[in-house]
Each structure stands twice: as structure tokens, then as C-alpha cells.
Amino acid sequence: MLQTTYIRENSALILERYKKRSFDGEAIINQILKLDDDRKSTQQKLDNQLAEGNKLAKEIGQLFKEGKQEEANQIKEQTKALKESGALLKDEQNKIAEELKALLYQLPNVPNEIVPTGKSEDDNETIFEEGEIPVLNEGALPHWELAKKYDLIDFELGVKVTGAGFPIYKGKGARLQRALISFFLDQAGEDGYEEVIPPLMVNEASAYGTGQLPDKEGQMYYMPADDLYMIPTAEVPITNIYRDVILKENDFPIKNTGYTPCFRREAGSYGSDVRGLNRLHQFDKVEIVQIEHPNKSYATLDVMVEHVKGLLNKLELPYRVLKLCGGDLSFASALTFDLEVYSTAQEKWLEVSSVSNFETFQANRLKCRYKDENGKTQLVHTLNGSALALPRIMAALLENNQTAEGIKIPKALVPYTGFDTID
């Protein structure tokens, strides 16, 4: 959520930058500025009335004390009118505040200067590529076939127990999954991220804090009996640790990592996109989160991308880094880099990580602030990235490393799996 003062002072810049997203915010912004004026003036009126009421109440108290009942009762009469008009103003004020909030929720974050203009993923810029795309033998299999052949993942069994999109990992498949989780967490630990194990369900306030609500509620599983949401990413519980917190300047940078399963309803997805591990309702992910000083957040974003690149290098997977264009940028992000691995048997790139700087967009909702050198409270910058999302990594590992003798495990993982070949 953008701050109204920021909107007021930078509306021209914001509108210009919104073009990168093909988002026309002019009408909304104008309305916000108008409503904000209304808010101020009704607030002023309301404050005056309240001040008047407070004054009279004190007088009444004084008069009662002096035993002047008559006069006190006279003044009481005056307060009636004040009370009524005060209530009206209060209603009006609430209405304005609600409308204002609803409008603010409609404004996406302002893309960074370097975000390419574009409408869809076709306009993303590839800024880095690494690794050879392996040439597979005749008869190479996609990962869902490999999963069946080596009995690593049972999709049908998951359907029986829960439903589509909830696979059951078995044997070496389960072991490989656990190995990846440990490997990613250890790597993050080495890079100075403190590990946390957060709740897998969050309350409404947290879902608002990171921006899943109000507009993306259809993507989360909701437990009405307890009014809780299953987390779609560890970003939600981890970032919300810092909701309503005022940090000191030397607290920066705050670095957390956490492994969680993620739950996504993915309503409306179908076809080859959801084949095998490509898109699941429940999947594992290790997330990295940083809370950073506004001056340093972009340098930190680059460092986070480097961290994820390091993981992919160690897994010896061919990958590329994309700078997302405005149209593909998520609602809350100012700049996002996606990392994709190549799935050789499917012959396509799979997104395995998304690293974003949200600047103050989340912090404003979270009320996560710090005291600057002048003692003034300022919003922090929040960043996060997947490091990494497991299923597509698993898919690429299985497909790219398949040989006549079986599936080869990258060296870096062998200490975690305890085996170097799946056969």
C-alpha cells in the first residue's frame, strides 16, 4: 500500500512509472487525493466539536462540584446538539476512511526505474544465463514418468488421500526432497540468515500485512471454523513477525530463512501447466526474507539473487535470470528477478525462484518502521525470495540427470541424500 503523502508529492512520477505495468491509476489517484482532503476537513470539524464537548464536560463537572445543578443541567442541554452532529461527522469520517482504504488497496506498487515496460512474460528481460542444457538420449522421460519408473512420487495415491495436486513422495523421492530442504537451509544459514519455523496458518491481520488480502483471498485455503488461512508462502508468517515493530537503525539487516510447505488453491489452472510437479496445491519451499534500510535495499536485492544463483550452480542446473517487466511484476513488488531452470524433457523453462524488493509497500501495511538518525520513524524496505521452490527443482533434477544407469544426484546433494544415483 502506498502512503497518501507519497502519492500527493509524487503523483506525476507514479503515473509515469505505472505505464510500465500498463496500469492507469490517474482516476484512482485523483479520487484518493480528493478523499484525503475530505478526510482532513471532516477530521478538523470533528476535532473542533470534540474539543467543544470536552470543554463543556469539564465545565459541567466543575459546576456539579460547586453544587450548581441548575447551570450544569443547562449546559447539558447544549451538549445534546453537539453529540448528534458529532455522531454524524464520525460516521462520515468512517465512511471516508473506508473508501480511501479501498482505493489505496487498488494501487499496485510503483515499478523501479529499471523495470522494462511490458504486458506479459514475453516482455521479461533475460539478464543472465548459466549452465549447459544437456542433450538427452532417445526415449528420455518427463519427470512424472521418471517418478513412476523409480517409484519416487505417487500422484494417484495423493488424489486418493487428498486430491489432485497433493502428491505423495516415497522412498528416495522423499529422501531427495528432504535433502534439498536441508541443503537450502544450510546454505542460507551460511549466508547469515537466521532459521525460523513459522506457523503454517495465519490470521487475517497477517494476510493483510503482506498483501494476500483483500484481493487474493481466492488463492488461499481458508479455515472458517477458526478464521485462519493456510499460508501460500513462508513470506507471510515470516514477514509478519515484523508487523507493528519499530526497529533501531543498527538492527539492519534482518535476515530470516524458513522452510514451510505452501498451500495454494490455484483455481483456474489446468492443462500441461499442472502436469506432474509443475503446479501443486501443496509444495515445499525454503524462503529468504530481509528487512533492510531503504538506502541499502537494492544492493541487498542483488545479493539475494546471487545467493539463489549459487544454489543453482551447486545443483548444476542450467538456469537463467529474468528481470520482470511491469506487466509481469506482482502487485506489491517494485522490482523482481525470476530464476528459471531448464526442464530438458519438457523442453521449457520452469520458474523456481522469484526475488523481490517491495520497498515500503508491505512495510506500510505491516507498520514496520525504524527510527532514523533524527529519531523520526520511517518505513523499512522488505525483500524476499524463494531459495528455492522444491517441486520444479526436483523435476529438473530428475529430467536433466537421467541416464541409462539411473538418475545422478549432484555432488553437493550426496551428503544429504546418502546416495548418488536413483536406480
Place this chain on the structure above:
RNA sequence: GGAGAUGUGGCAGAGUGGUCGAAUGCGGCAGUCUUGAAAACUGUUGUACCGCAGGGUACCGGGGGUUCGAAUCCCUCCAUCUCCGCCA
């Protein structure tokens, strides 16, 4: 899940429905003293919004209500503690 108790500023802890944004102590900050530090003493010390300013308004777990007036009374939700029940 049942019964009871509690929820006040960074912490501890007062607070008969009116002069309470809130005593006091600790902590923090600034200063005096000191070669320096400690101690002592003095002052200061919550947040947000509106206003050029004087100043005003709101906030005592959250929300609602009673009242001319609520930290104080009522309702409700949440959290914590104690006891009981259940349980990995």
C-alpha cells in the same frame, strides 16, 4: 472444552466516573560534579493525525455501548495465568 483471575507508557507498578496522557520506581537521553568513569543531583523522556503557529484530537489488550464526561461501569472478542477435563 469447563471454572476463576488478570490485561495501564521500554519495563515494574498506582489509579473513589470529572482537574488522568495517566502517580511512583527502574531504564533511556541531556546536563552539573569528575582527569575519566561510577555515584549523586537537575532536567527531559509514548505514538498517530490536523494546524504556519499558539494549540487541538485520538489512543490505558481489540471492538461496541451507557454517560454531559470512561483507564475506571456494561457487552463482546482476543491474549495471559491458575485449577479441571482431553491429548501428540
